[in-house]
Amino acid sequence: MRLGSEVAGPGAVRHPVFARYYARVSVGADARLGFAGVRGRLLAGLSGRVIEVGAGNGLNFARYPASVAQVVAVEPEPLLGRLARESARRAPVPVDVVPGAAEALPVESGAFDAVVLSLVLCSVRDVARALEEARRVLRPGGQVRFFEHGRGGGPAMRLTQRVLDRTLWPALAGGCHLARDPVAALRRAGFELGPYRGLSLPERGPRLPASYCVLGTAWRQDGTPDAS
Ligand SMILES: C[S@@+](CC[C@H](N)C(=O)[O-])C[C@H]1O[C@@H](n2cnc3c(N)ncnc32)[C@H](O)[C@@H]1O
Numbered sequence: 001m002r003l004g005s006e007v008a009g010p011g012a013v014r015h016p017v018f019a020r021y022y023a024r025v026s027v028g029a030d031a032r033l034g035f036a037g038v039r040g041r042l043l044a045g046l047s048g049r050v051i052e053v054g055a056g057n058g059l060n061f062a063r064y065p066a067s068v069a070q071v072v073a074v075e076p077e078p079l080l081g082r083l084a085r086e087s088a089r090r091a092p093v094p095v096d097v098v099p100g101a102a103e104a105l106p107v108e109s110g111a112f113d114a115v116v117l118s119l120v121l122c123s124v125r126d127v128a129r130a131l132e133e134a135r136r137v138l139r140p141g142g143q144v145r146f147f148e149h150g151r152g153g154g155p156a157m158r159l160t161q162r163v164l165d166r167t168l169w170p171a172l173a174g175g176c177h178l179a180r181d182p183v184a185a186l187r188r189a190g191f192e193l194g195p196y197r198g199l200s201l202p203e204r205g206p207r208l209p210a211s212y213c214v215l216g217t218a219w220r221q222d223g224t225p226d227a228s
Contacts, residue, residue, distance in 0.1 A: 013076035013101065018174030023057045023083055030059055034203035038215055039063050039118070042147045048113030051137055053102045053130070054120030056080050058087025061095050071095040072107060077174075102130035110139050117146040121182045123175045131189035135220055144191060144218040148182035152198070152212025161209050169209075178209045183216075191218035 030036040040063050047067035052060060055073035057080050064071055073088065073095055075081040081099060088095035100106040102124045115134045124130045134144055151161060161178035169178055187193060196216020200207055 013175070015077055015174035016079060018172075019077050019079040022174065023080065026057060026059055029202075034201055035059075036063075038147055038199065038201065038213075042118060042145050042215060043068075043116065046114050046116075046145065049111060050114045050116060051105065051107060051112045052116040052118070053105070053134070054118075054123065055084050055097065056119075058084035058091075058095070058097070060116065060118055061087045061091035064091065064093045064095075066092060068093045072112075073097045074100040074102070074105060074107075076101050101125075102133060105133045105137050107137050109136050112137050113139060113142050115142070115144045117144060117148060117182075119148060121146075121148050121185065122150065122177050122180055123173075125175070127180065127182075127185045128189065131185060131191070135189060135191070138220045140220060140222055142220050144186065144220075145216075146182060146186070146196075146218065147213065147215045149178070149201075149210045149213045150182050151179045153207060157207070157209065157212075164209055176210075183214055186218045190220075190222075192221045193218050 030039070039060050043060060043063050043065065046065060048069055050068050050071045052071055052073045055075045058073065061071070071093060073084055075084050075097060076099055081097060084097045088097050098106060102120065103126050115138055121127055121130065151158060158179065165177045165179050170176060183193060183196065194217065196214055199213050199215055200211045201213050202211070
């Protein structure tokens with residue numbers, strides 16, 4: 001069993017200890033470690049209907065541009081969901097926070113102009129299924145905006161990431177994994193990549209196993225909505 005986690009039904013995500021920790025440190029990381037600026041770049045220029053998957057405590061909400069008509073924010077963890085609802089009340093655009101999991105998004109197919117994935121593919125149980133769902137809910141020509149961390153660095157860092165993934169890290173960090181490759185996963189799921197770039201966070205100081213980030217856009221190019 002995961003440390004501080006509770007066993008729950010399929011689709012349920014309960015990490016009460018991690019959720020309390022994340023709610024506290026994420027605010028400081030935004031203010032002091034360069035995350036806030038990245039969130040602004042993640043969301044710049046979006047418009048129409050947006051679905052944000054695994055919205056956490058809602059740190060992105062304040063940064064949606066006025067051209068966004070509605071955000072549906074899916075968050076499965078109950079404490080983070082409550083904090084996200086508070087954050088939604090202060091957001092400059094309408095944000096509806098709903099419970100649900102990336103692997104089975106509780107929304108209709110082809111209904112969104114953009115899917116936002118922000119530090120979440122590291123934590124979902126099934127990355128391929130989550131990206132299949134992202135494709136399903138996007139309209140043809142719609143985009144995924146992603147800000148994710150993953151595998152990076154030299155051989156020693158990559159080995160460290162793999163060892164942590166098989167031992168302590170997921171249990172300590174709410175199911176997070178360090179050695180996933182979000183760009184490769186998006187390609188495998190049929191998205192067309194670009195533009196995207198790597199970045200290191202925190203912006204200053206030594207690189208940590210979770211420092212290797214990517215920020216960018218991936219497109220759903222085909223003309224036919226998925227039926228499921
Ligand atoms: C590191 S936090 C990031 C939160 C937020 N996206 C942000 O940018 O600050 C990871 C988030 O993924 C959520 N999560 C974990 N498993 C999930 C799943 N299967 N489906 C959707 N969200 C999930 C967690 O509850 C948590 O809110």
